[in-house]
Amino acid sequence: MMFSARSLVLSLVFSAYALAEGAADPGVAQLVAQLRDAPTAVNRLALLQDGDFVFNFLNATTGVTTGAAGHTVAASSSNFPALIDNGMAMTVGxxxxxxxxxxxxHTRATEFNYIVSGNVSAGFLAENGARFVFNDILTGQAIIFPKGVIHFEMNNGCDDALFVAVFNDEDPGVNQVAQRFFGLPPDVVSATLGDIGVQNVANLESKIPDNVIFGTQECLQRCGLNGTDNQPTLQRQPRVAANALPSGYSAPSAAPAPTGSSSNSNSLSSDLSGASTNTNSSSGSGKLNTLEIALIAVVGALVAGYIVIGIVLFMRRQKGGPANSGKYSRPGERFAPQGAVFEGEKSSPMPFESFRPSSEGQGDYPSTPYDPPAGSA
Structure with missing residues (x-):
């Protein structure tokens, strides 16, 4: 069990780095650039292989955004070059x-979201002065989210749900509202929230869970779930001097701008950047960031594994001990020159209590024939 936990932690760490490298694949970026520069559709077609026109949402290695409650897979121009000049993209939730x-x-696209299975609650806010729009969408129904609106989708049931979202732009963009808002300068966020203080801003920012998250308490209680305390918080806004957190709080370091709008590109860049602690803030802080906690867990699993191995070896040794516990022997050349054994032992080893050493005379003490040879210590 210990080794399974250790393997899980290691696989998650290495998988995250593998996904990051895939998102920044220079070969894909070069192909995208060539497709954009191609003068005609025929020239673009010549740059692509047959398999380049197929995207596997069920076994994707890029475009994946994962939280505690689910994941989304996005196909956009950043990870699916065949979309170039086709004006559309897709995300499966x-x-x-x-x-x-x-x-x-979605900063550059309207979303048309079709519910494949489940009962999904969805709503959006368009702009200042606009009313809130809310709907419960059943299997087989779809909803439109106009370009640029703040919107959400929540599985309101106790079974899994699946949606397919189509966008009218090959690079729709995605902007998680909570993470980005709290990524503004802390004093600006504090003032916006009624001057709650930058320390409170930093505390709240560190608790924003990674998408896809657990929903409302009403649903969790109805479905008998309690997972809100164990959600990862890695999709945080990278920090620079202009939006740095107050001293004593760790933060993601600045990351390069993503090459595409895939939600995985945005979130994973934040994930990996969040593994590094800001040098200035960490020097005065005793707080552990997520990567440090993961490394501690790995080391703990290794130590626990060695302890288990030691216990198993000890128990095996104890199990074999009683069979010979009634015998007494003195191994080694000092007591058995040339590897030979004494005559009394050759015939049949006897219990220790049946002998007494000759050097002790004829007392009532047990004796043994294993007197050391002359001249021995």
């Missing part, structure tokens, strides 16, 4: 019970 695709914005 795999929502667990009570999962919430947290409020976000």
């Amino acid at each position: 795999f929502l667990g019970p009570c999962a919430l695709n947290s409020p976000h914005i």
